[in-house]
Amino acid sequence: MAREKQTGIVKDDRYLNHCAGEDHPECPERLRALYSMLEDPDVAGRFKEVTARSATTEELHLVHSSDYVKQLEATEGAAFTSLDSDTGTCALSHEAALLAAGGLCRAVAAVCSGEVHNAFALIRPPGHHAEKSCAKGFCLYNNIAVAAKFAQNQLGLKRVLIVDWDLHHGNGTQHCFQEDPSVLYFSTHQRHSFPGSGKFKERGKSKGKGYTVNLPLPTGCGDGDYLLLFEKILKPIALAFSPEIVLVSAGFDIHVADPLGAMTVTPHGFAGLTRSVMEIAQSCCGGKLVLTLEGGYNLDALRDSVKAVLLELAGITTTDTAKLLATADRRKTDRVLRKAWRIHSRHWPSLAAFLDPDIRRPRSPMKWLSDWWDESAAYLRS
Ligand SMILES: [Zn+2]
Numbered sequence: 494m495a496r497e498k499q500t501g502i503v504k505d506d507r508y509l510n511h512c513a514g515e516d517h518p519e520c521p522e523r524l525r526a527l528y529s530m531l532e533d534p535d536v537a538g539r540f541k542e543v544t545a546r547s548a549t550t551e552e553l554h555l556v557h558s559s560d561y562v563k564q565l566e567a568t569e570g571a572a573f574t575s576l577d578s579d580t581g582t583c584a585l586s587h588e589a590a591l592l593a594a595g596g597l598c599r600a601v602a603a604v605c606s607g608e609v610h611n612a613f614a615l616i617r618p619p620g621h622h623a624e625k626s627c628a629k630g631f632c633l634y635n636n637i638a639v640a641a642k643f644a645q646n647q648l649g650l651k652r653v654l655i656v657d658w659d660l661h662h663g664n665g666t667q668h669c670f671q672e673d674p675s676v677l678y679f680s681t682h683q684r685h686s687f688p689g690s691g692k693f694k695e696r697g698k699s700k701g702k703g704y705t706v707n708l709p710l711p712t713g714c715g716d717g718d719y720l721l722l723f724e725k726i727l728k729p730i731a732l733a734f735s736p737e738i739v740l741v742s743a744g745f746d747i748h749v750a751d752p753l754g755a756m757t758v759t760p761h762g763f764a765g766l767t768r769s770v771m772e773i774a775q776s777c778c779g780g781k782l783v784l785t786l787e788g789g790y791n792l793d794a795l796r797d798s799v800k801a802v803l804l805e806l807a808g809i810t811t812t813d814t815a816k817l818l819a820t821a822d823r824r825k826t827d828r829v830l831r832k833a834w835r836i837h838s839r840h841w842p843s844l845a846a847f848l849d850p851d852i853r854r855p856r857s858p859m860k861w862l863s864d865w866w867d868e869s870a871a872y873l874r875s
Contacts, residue, residue, distance in 0.1 A: 547731025659744020745789025
């Protein structure tokens with residue numbers, strides 16, 4: 494079988510039935526744009542479809558309370574139910590939500606059984622904000638948390654790495670695993686944005702201390718900046734953790750044209766990030782990698798970026814990450830590297846080999862002051 498036929502995709506028209514409310518940014522058109530992109534001549538026929546299924550109640554209970562599952566079941570058939578200020582359901586939303594969590598589990602199973610090499614679940618509603626007992630931020634069930642628990646409980650995997658590059662912090666995912674050293678949660682997100690969690694110092698609790706890694710980022714971070722943080726922070730930690738599968742909360746609201754964010758990532762950058770997580774998966778677990786769609790609200794940007802990710806996953810493109818890394822703005826990234834070193838180096842000594850001595854040394858008061866000045870000026874400009 495040709496290498497490019499080994500990437501799986503999850504798609505199902507029933508995901509289009511979920512409507513979160515009138516003029517809602519998380520709309521069916523997002524997936525419609527992606528499903529029509531799959532017909533493009535350079536994409537059509539190159540991916541293997543993995544059939545979605547509904548998550549079982551037992552699978553949902555690995556993450557969510559039974560009262561919450563009942564609350565969502567009760568929305569079935571109702572024209573509109575408001576669950577929080579920006580999360581609503583229609584009559585068919587619960588069916589879509591069950592298929593989203595279950596479809597991602599199917600993708601994980603297909604990768605673990607070798608049916609496909611890696612996979613991208615093109616599903617909605619998204620999941621990473623959903624908490625144990627409540628909906629939040631357009632999310633109903635926490636798809637990636639359910640899939641990680643499924644990988645452990647049903648497939649017997651011991652260690653799962655979750656990478657979350659969405660614009661927003663995945664509060665629900667973090668809370669699910671913050672005391673669990675068997676699931677490492679790594680998130681980059683725009684600081685001071687919804688939902689407000691994901692500070693550097695949130696690094697896990699009790700036995701899970703060190704297994705939550707948060708990098709809140711200044712606005713304006715682009716392709717090279719993200720890739721540099723992946724290569725210098727995520728990679729050394731991930732290689733030391735040695736996951737048996739890598740799952741990605743792939744949000745495309747860090748695209749330069751996204752209406753909700755203020756980052757500057759391009760499709761080329763998304764391909765570079767995909768290459769970076771592919772290399773981690775290749776080093777640790779034979780390439781076992783599954784991405785799931787989270788945010789991304791500019792339809793053209795979403796379409797072009799998901800296409801770039803799919804082509805990279807299938808090995809049709811191979812992004813030159815060294816070239817992309819050279820575009821990083823060290824004024825933006827060095828502060829993040831310094832903070833991450835200060836907070837995580839004790840738990841992850843492997844970071845030392847990836848960070849310059851200058852980053853690992855405490856700064857002189859003069860250097861601290863000039864960095865503060867540069868950063869404040871950049872903040873005021875943004
Ligand atoms: Zn988001």
